[in-house]
Amino acid sequence: MGTSREATSVVKASTKYTMLSAAVLGALALVGCNQSTEEATTTADTEQKTEVQATDKASGDTVTIYSSRNEQLIQPLLDEFTKETGIPVELVTDDSGPLIARLQAESTNTPADVLLTVDAGNLWQAGQEGLLQPINSEVVNSNVSEKYRSVDDLWTGLSLRARTIFYDPAKVEPTDLSTYADLADPKWKGKLCLRTSKKVYNQSLVASMIEHYGPEKTEEIVKGWVANLAAPVFSNDTKLLEAIASGQCEVGIANSYYYGRILDENADFPVKIFWANQGEGTEATGTHVNVSGAGIIKNSDNVEGARKLIEWLSSDTAQGKYASSDKEFPVKEGVDESEMLRSWGSFNQDNINVSIFGQRQAEAVQLMDRAGYE
Structure with missing residues (x-):
């Protein structure tokens, strides 16, 4: 007799939760003294959020995000996404380096569905490490210019x-x-x-x-x-x-x-x-x-929810707020910039991918x- 998605998710979440403490310790060891104090969360905060993730993941619907973005800036948008779609979101924040190391350590047992981080260099590295899978979204391809996306569809820019x-x-x-x-x-x-x-x-x-x-x-x-x-x-x-x-x-x-x-x-x-x-x-x-952007984790349990989140963040609904909240530029053409950004005047961008x-x-x-x- 087949196993339902919800039952499978409960089993996988339980397995992940059992193995996660060792994975977190391994990830922290990989990071070592290179961890920046600029945006890093405390170990206690991370462990607390991980416990919440593992519990909520059993629902099969929650999208868990590993993010290097400022939580105060991104959380209101995620709340709006949940309000509009009914999809709950869990957010774990740290610097890009520790997050990538953590994903490597967790491997198939990661609770993460989306990596949300800054700089194309970081996104490219995550792709090279085999941590991401193709987004496969015509919506994203339509919303985001090719020069702001991975050439192999592993990630997309969401703000400039x-x-x-x-x-x-x-x-x-x-x-x-x-x-x-x-x-x-x-x-x-x-x-x-x-x-x-x-x-x-x-x-x-x-x-x-x-x-x-x-x-x-x-x-x-x-x-x-x-x-x-x-x-x-x-x-x-x-x-x-x-x-x-x-x-x-x-x-x-x-x-x-x-x-x-x-x-x-x-x-x-x-x-x-x-x-x-x-x-x-x-x-x-x-x-x-440069871009801040996102990709779907290779070992995600909720690929559909992850894709929906990235599509939503690239949409007209979210783009102006997503960009202006951190004084960045929208990645989607035609979206109005904030008054402050307009005051700086227009400029020609470098067009390389x-x-x-x-x-x-x-x-x-x-x-x-x-x-x-x-």
Whole structure:
């Protein structure tokens, strides 16, 4: 006699719950000292959420999300998804690295259905590790441009973040600025601030430059950046922007949504945004744009629910809220941007497929090491 889906889910959830403690410990060991304190949850919180997941998973309907997104920003959207569809959601938050390590350790016993994370490099890595399965959604393919999706359909972008130039308007004129490469010019010596190369955001930026300019020219540019540093590299973009505001440096490179968060708290923050790589010429490739996005876990128990969630997050209903809640840009064309984003002006985006950021990630890391970029 056949076993019903609900009965199967109860058995699998029980098995997963029994094995999960060992899997969590293994995942934490893999992460080790590399775990960032920027967004990580405590072990106690994670264990508590895992227990809830294992219990709710028995229903066969709950979509369990492993997310590196800020819980305060994403939870209201998930609540709205549940309200509209009746599909319950469980959210487990941590940094991307620990989440990927955890999925590796849990293997077929994972309670997760969706990986929701930042940067195409992280999504690409999860795909390379065999942690994701094809989304297989015409809805997603229609809503999201091909350049913001995995070439093998393992993940899709859901919001856009621009990594561009910021400056002190008291010391720098917009006409002084042009491209990422120009920041390597000696005229910026002692005036440039950068975030650490250890963060995937800068790895993806350099990977895109390798794709456009080749490794030799890109290495020259990165060496020029290092020679122009006004201070040791910063651990995050917020500190970098604050350093520009305090006069520690005059220009820097950061993600636009960090700037938006600061403006939310201080509308008079004395730093301005400049869209890099506009205009004409070989370096006018457009401003570097990355994604936050999602994929369906290979060992998901609720593939249909996971697909519905990703489709919903790519829809008109969710896109404006999903993007503007974190000061990001909608990934779906034609969706209205927030008033703040519109105030920054329009810009030309880099049009290369974001999968390249992952494909060239290792090459970018090695190049930055050679250039002395810490």
